[in-house]
Amino acid sequence: MKPLKIIVLAKQVPDTRNVSTDAMKPDGTVNRGKLPTIYNPDDLHALELALNIKDRVPGTEITVLTMGPKRAADVIRESYYRGADYGVMISDRRFGGADTLATSYTLAKGIEKLAPYDLVLAGRQAIDGDTAQVGPQSAEKLNIPQVTYVEEIISLNDDEIVAKRRLENGVEIVSAPFPCLMTVHESSPNCRTRVAKRVMKYKYARTQTELESKSTEDYIKELHEKRNYLSIPEWGVEDINAEMKKIGLAGSPTKVKKVESIVLTAGEAKVLSDSAVDIDSMIVELIQNHTIG
Amino acid sequence: MKSVFVYCEVENKKVADISQELLSAGKRLANKLGAPLDALVIGKDLKDIHKQIAPYGVDKIFIADDKRLEPYRTLPHTAIALDVLRREDPQIVLLGATSIGRDIAPRLASALSCGLTADCTVLDIGDHYVAKEKKEYKDLLYAIRPAFGGSIIANIINWDMHPQMATVREGVMKKNIFDVDYKAEVENIDVNVLVNETDFVVKIIERHLEESDVNLKEAPVIVSGGYGVGSKENFKLLFQLSDLLGGEVGGSRAAVDAGYIDHERQIGQTGVTVRPKLYIAAGISGAVQHTAGMDDSSLIISINTDPDAPMNSFADYVIEGDVMEVITKMIHSYKKNAK
Numbered sequence: 349m350k351p352l353k354i355i356v357l358a359k360q361v362p363d364t365r366n367v368s369t370d371a372m373k374p375d376g377t378v379n380r381g382k383l384p385t386i387y388n389p390d391d392l393h394a395l396e397l398a399l400n401i402k403d404r405v406p407g408t409e410i411t412v413l414t415m416g417p418k419r420a421a422d423v424i425r426e427s428y429y430r431g432a433d434y435g436v437m438i439s440d441r442r443f444g445g446a447d448t449l450a451t452s453y454t455l456a457k458g459i460e461k462l463a464p465y466d467l468v469l470a471g472r473q474a475i476d477g478d479t480a481q482v483g484p485q486s487a488e489k490l491n492i493p494q495v496t497y498v499e500e501i502i503s504l505n506d507d508e509i510v511a512k513r514r515l516e517n518g519v520e521i522v523s524a525p526f527p528c529l530m531t532v533h534e535s536s537p538n539c540r541t542r543v544a545k546r547v548m549k550y551k552y553a554r555t556q557t558e559l560e561s562k563s564t565e566d567y568i569k570e571l572h573e574k575r576n577y578l579s580i581p582e583w584g585v586e587d588i589n590a591e592m593k594k595i596g597l598a599g600s601p602t603k604v605k606k607v608e609s610i611v612l613t614a615g616e617a618k619v620l621s622d623s624a625v626d627i628d629s630m631i632v633e634l635i636q637n638h639t640i641g
Numbered sequence: 642m643k644s645v646f647v648y649c650e651v652e653n654k655k656v657a658d659i660s661q662e663l664l665s666a667g668k669r670l671a672n673k674l675g676a677p678l679d680a681l682v683i684g685k686d687l688k689d690i691h692k693q694i695a696p697y698g699v700d701k702i703f704i705a706d707d708k709r710l711e712p713y714r715t716l717p718h719t720a721i722a723l724d725v726l727r728r729e730d731p732q733i734v735l736l737g738a739t740s741i742g743r744d745i746a747p748r749l750a751s752a753l754s755c756g757l758t759a760d761c762t763v764l765d766i767g768d769h770y771v772a773k774e775k776k777e778y779k780d781l782l783y784a785i786r787p788a789f790g791g792s793i794i795a796n797i798i799n800w801d802m803h804p805q806m807a808t809v810r811e812g813v814m815k816k817n818i819f820d821v822d823y824k825a826e827v828e829n830i831d832v833n834v835l836v837n838e839t840d841f842v843v844k845i846i847e848r849h850l851e852e853s854d855v856n857l858k859e860a861p862v863i864v865s866g867g868y869g870v871g872s873k874e875n876f877k878l879l880f881q882l883s884d885l886l887g888g889e890v891g892g893s894r895a896a897v898d899a900g901y902i903d904h905e906r907q908i909g910q911t912g913v914t915v916r917p918k919l920y921i922a923a924g925i926s927g928a929v930q931h932t933a934g935m936d937d938s939s940l941i942i943s944i945n946t947d948p949d950a951p952m953n954s955f956a957d958y959v960i961e962g963d964v965m966e967v968i969t970k971m972i973h974s975y976k977k978n979a980k
Contacts, residue, residue, distance in 0.1 A: 364789055452751060476789065478911055479759040481747035484715075488751035493843050494715055496744045510846065515740040518850035520712075524843045535904075601756030601802035605769055605783070608794045617943075617953060622962025624970050630942075630958055631974040639919050639940055640862060640886050640975070 349506045351407030352526075354398045355459055357470035357486070358391040358412050358427060360420040364475050385419065387426050390471025394532040396539040398469050399431045401501060409433045413458050415443065415451065421555050424580050428550035429542040436462065437555055440584035442596050448477075450599035452485030457588040459490060467509065468529040472497055483531035495524050497533040555582040642676040644701070646731035646804070648722060649694060650741050651684040652711065656693045658811060659737035664697035665817040666764055666809065667735050673766045674780055676732065677701065681725050683718050684711040691827050698819030705830040709841065712848060713741045716840040719748050724835050726753065731804050733782050735764075738808035750806050756799030757806040758784035760910055762813055762933045769798050782807065787910050787929040794929060812858055812914035855889060855905050862888030862919045865908055865935070868895035869924020869945065870964055876901050878968050879923060885975055891915065893931045909934035924964040927952025944968070 362383035395412065402408040412427040414420050415438040424435030438458045446454065459468060468490070473480035480496075487494035495511055502510040502521060513520045514533040524530075552568050556579070559572060572578050585595065593599060620626040634640045645667045649660040664680060671678040677700035682690055687706040694702050705721045722745065726734065734749075736742040738760050750757035763785035770777045781798050782805040788795040799805045857863060864883040866876055876890065883890045892902035894909055908915055909931040920938035925931060927943070927950055935941075936955055943956035944967045953959045960967050 362789075447756070448747065449751065449754065449756065452747075477759075479747075479757075480743050481750070481757060481759060484744060484747035485751035488719075488748045494744070494748070495843065496715075497740065515850075517740075517852070518848065520845060520849075521847040522843055522845050528843075601754070601799045602758055602784075602797050603799065604795050605798045606796040607788075608796075617956045617959045619948075619959045619961065622960060622967050622970070624974070627960065627967065627970045628974045628978070630960075631971060632978050634919070634940075635975075635978055641979070 349405055349504070351409065352401060352405055352466040353464065354401060354408060354410050354467045354469060355462055355465050356391070356395050356398050356410060356412045356427070356432065357455060357468065357482070358395065358414045358423050359388040359471075359474050360385050360414065360416050360423045361388045361474050361476045385422070387423055388471055388474045388476075390473055390475075390532060390534055391423075392471070392539040393534060393536045394469040394471045394530075395427060395430060395432065396537055397498065397501065397530075397532050398467075399540060400537070401467075401504070402431070404501075405504070411436060411462060413438065413455065413462065415439070415454055415458070417444075418555065418557050421553075421558060421580055425550060425553050426542075428553060429547045430540060431543065431546065435553075435580055437580055437582045438584075438588065439555070439557070439582055442585050442592070445597035445600060446595060447600035447602045448479055448481040448485055449601060450595050450597075452482050452489055453594045453599060454588070454590060455482065455486050456489035457590050458583060459486070461583070461588050464527075466526040468492075468527070470529070470531050472531045472533050480531070483529060487529035490527075490529065493524050493528045495522055495528060495530045498530045499533050499536045550578070553578045553580055555580045557582060642674060643730060643732040644677045644679040645671040645674065645733045646679045646681070646726070646729065646735070647699075648734065648736045648742070648745070649680050649682040650713075650737055650739065651682050651687065651690065654686055654690065656682070656690065657737065657739075658816070659739055659742070659809075661693075661697065661816045662811065662814040663735045663737060663809060664694065664699060665819075666814040667733075668698040668817070668819050670733060670764060670766060670782070671698075674732070679703070679729060679731060681705070681722060683713075683721055685709075691825055695823045695825035696818045696821045698823050699825045701826045701828065703828050703830055705832050705835075707832040709836075710832065712845060713744075714841070714843055714845065715744055715748060716843065717836045718745055719752070720836050720840055721830060721832065722749055723752055725830070726804065732780075734804045734806045736806070736808050738810040742808050746806060746808050753804065755802045755804055755806060756797075757808070758786060758797040758799075759808050761786045761807045761809050762910060764807060764809070764814075769800055771800060781805065787933050810910070810914060855903075857889050857891055857906065857908065857913045857915050860889035860915070861917055862886040862921070863891045863908070863915055863917045863935075863938075864888055864921045864923065864968075865891035865893065865925060866896050866902065866923045866964070867893040867925030867931075868899055868901075869926070870896060870901060871924070873901045875965055878965060878972075882921070882968055882972050882975075885972060886919070888917070888919070891935075893925045893928075896925075922952050922956070923968060925952050926950050927955065
């Protein structure tokens, strides 16, 4: 069959397993600068699904698109190391503070700039919000069908792609035409690891902003003059023709009214030791008050 | 007064549990607002479906009945729901945080350019003052949910781009029949006007629904393990205890992520919400993400080596010690003392 053009949506996320409350700003948004960041796990599954399709359909091209602050370029480099062909950053301070609606609008504008495409793949959800909204919202903005919770591509030909969906109470096998958007479930195969040769080839890939940074050494800048593929495109508001009222905070209907750190109320718990006597007395109490039979 | 609106899921002529829970929650919000409660149900063979819906205090029921509309598919359901939402212009729209709800809700929110808050654990009504506009917005939806790994509870509001949409997981809200004789107005939707052939381009080839044999929601006792259990092997001891007590085994997200236990046993905001008679939290620190799914349990035992584990503040009994040792002793003690 003819090769496909696949766009993978990937996000750099704070590692929410390591969040402290001092990482929150007073307005309730997250101070990402204070957190370690990782490649959103479900998005790595999406990248693997794309690479799997590329294995089956030689000549297929994979472009990874990410939106985020400057340091999110790590996601592009990591994608290169694992087999992506191209990477594009959407990065501009004015996109900041976006909720899922503004994010999907921005991503859709970026995807339109990458058109034509056959397939958009994204992780089902990101671990910093767990909303699972950006995939379907992007599909709606692009006016293309969506197939959510994909676990496996069963088959594909020039006209359609057949996928297995993981639902809460079972599985469903569906066929969809091109172009379409799929969100990828965490039960799909894990992403293949980095390829040493590709790490060597792409480790100096930089965005223009990174290249201009004082900490970037001269030999990297020289390499960039000779090797175009090292340059990671970086798109701002004007590059994707985004309307200001639809991006960032202005384009985000949901606002955080209040954030409460978890306040622990002093309980009236009986504190027991791990001695057999203490545990015995508790079990006897529970049997007597019919909590357990 | 603009309505509160519930998207009802239906399969085999039965309104889903989650939708009955949402209707109950929606009625409570509608009463606070003095607003009507509306419901939309899309599926096939829905002749008497309104009888299942009206008793929740629903004022108007929109029914789209067509054999092509079940099982659920994104595009035709979206086309119908969008038309009704645009006509009715409700102030609040509630959907289940289910495979279906999480597929259609963002699609609708995008088309309507409105706000959507996922996985709410509390829904309420309140006001908000916007300093920039010097304006007080009355009667907004407070969509409250744990966020950010459960370290915070966020109250999400949306004052300018309506409707205000929210999803809620199954089991979070309680079912509550409002009036068995409640009379609802029924509007049958002319499906062919709203959907066309291109809405059916995604085709369902096969479906295998699996009735899960894990039933956390009905279990009277849940022995639940966290990362502190340490391994899949160690979880076997939790299964022993739960078998003895006639219960089920659950787990925290950390335990599921570590591969100690199956995803279907995950308890918490992104898992199942439970209210057993007895909840034994073994090696679970107690992030809100987890406690949001179990803090209504009648009695809670927390076993942890850390005396300051947040779970201990929810617990009726706190046992400071090694999970494996304590569970072993509990098994032994129960065998000795039970008749």
